[in-house]
Amino acid sequence: MYRIKVFYPGKTKLKFIREGVNHYLKLLGAYAKIELVELKEGHGDKQKVIKEESKSILNSVKGDFILLHKEGKILTSEEFANLIRDKTVHQFVIGGVYGVDEDVVSSASFKLSLSKMTFPHELTRIILLEQIYRALTIIHGKSYHY
Numbered sequence: 001m002y003r004i005k006v007f008y009p010g011k012t013k014l015k016f017i018r019e020g021v022n023h024y025l026k027l028l029g030a031y032a033k034i035e036l037v038e039l040k041e042g043h044g045d046k047q048k049v050i051k052e053e054s055k056s057i058l059n060s061v062k063g064d065f066i067l068l069h070k071e072g073k074i075l076t077s078e079e080f081a082n083l084i085r086d087k088t089v090h091q092f093v094i095g096g097v098y099g100v101d102e103d104v105v106s107s108a109s110f111k112l113s114l115s116k117m118t119f120p121h122e123l124t125r126i127i128l129l130e131q132i133y134r135a136l137t138i139i140h141g142k143s144y145h146y
Contacts, residue, residue, distance in 0.1 A: 002032035003089045004132060007061055008125060009053040009096040010041035017122050024129035031136035034129075046098050054101040057093055064109035065091040067100070068124060072111030077145060081135035083110070092132075094124050 012018045021036070028034050039056045042049035066083075075083065084090060092112075093104065105111070114127055137144040 001088070002084070002136065003035075004028075004032050005035045005037055005061075005091045006094065006125070006128065007037045007039060007057060007065075007091065008094040008121065009039045009056060010121075011038060012122055012125060014122055017126055020126040021129060024126065024133055027133050028129065028136065031140065032132070034132075036125075042096065049096065050098050050101050053096045053098075054104045057095075057100060057104050058107060061091055061093060063091065065093050065107075066110045066112050067093045067104060067108035068095070068114060068128065069100075069105060069108070069111040070113060070118065072113035074113045074116070077131065077134050078138060080112075080131060081138035084132065084135045085139050092128060094121060094128065097121055 012021060025034055025036075037060060039053065039060055042052035042056075044052075093100070093108070095104070114124065114131070119127060134145055
């Protein structure tokens with residue numbers, strides 16, 4: 001069974017996003033132990049928020065992690081499944097509303113972009129969970145992907 005942690009700053013405030021997150025957590029339960037780690041949201045001006053949230057991320061994540069980042073690598077669903085397949089333990093980091101600082105970027109073992117488009121950081125939670133679910137169904141030969 002895969003063990004996956006997803007770190008992000010701030011509560012999931014929008015009801016439809018909480019519902020989507022819960023939907024994918026239920027589906028993922030058949031394939032993985034998923035832990036969502038909600039970190040303290042930064043307050044103040046943009047640079048202060050980035051610094052606070054980045055420090056919290058680096059203090060919380062232990063070992064290798066995959067950072068969702070606009071300059072990360074764009075993978076197909078099959079390539080993402082291969083990335084997941086390689087290890088049974090994964091940690092993902094989603095930055096806050098302003099992103100993360102260079103310390104977080106340089107500490108990431110892999111930088112992943114979900115798209116060339118920009119998504120709200122809360123919506124990214126659902127998109128990432130859906131893609132993890134898709135990857136695990138590919139790994140297990142299920143028809144969800146097709």
